[in-house]
Amino acid sequence: DAGVIQSPRHEVTEMGQEVTLRCKPISGHNSLFWYRQTMMRGLELLIYFNNNVPIDDSGMPEDRFSAKMPNASFSTLKIQPSEPRDSAVYFCASSLPEQETQYFGPGTRLLVL
């Protein structure tokens, strides 16, 4: 069974450019999470979807960040415009709510120059 799939695995872009990160959750999982990991702040929850609906986006840093989940098998996290301080590893995770266990993708390492 395939795990959580994220693309791209690495992204290097210049300040001001739009960045789109993609995630495919585990089939059958109806909860999806976007996290950001940095050395300074550790793992931070950005947004949580349940049944494709955003439930909690209080962790989204600012209006430059947006996330969508158009269907149960796909989600995007978009940064527009990107800034150097957005450089981090972005993880997607999925779960079944009753299982309480989140399964993580391999992450996207983003570098904004």
Added chain:
Amino acid sequence: AQSVTQPDIHITVSEGASLELRCNYSYGATPYLFWYVQSPGQGLQLLLKYFSGDTLVQGIKGFEAEFKRSQSSFNLRKPSVHWSDAAEYFCAAGAGSYQLTFGKGTKLSVIP
């Protein structure tokens, strides 16, 4: 406020030695508890979890963890470390909702 503390930022052990990674939590009630491992450049892999019942939990790769309510701890152990165990280990806690609180992680180095 809910919190998870991993007091050791970096631990170095010799291959074959025993290992214990510490995790303390601060929650209103007993949370669900998890240990994840992150190898360099990889995502987080679930090692084990505790929801209720037996306080000694067995996980993958020979790891185990013990829940101690009196100490608000959930320490991870392995009797004999292998070089491939070198990674960063994260303790996490949840309170029955989607929110997980992660510790800052403990980096494990293994000396051959």
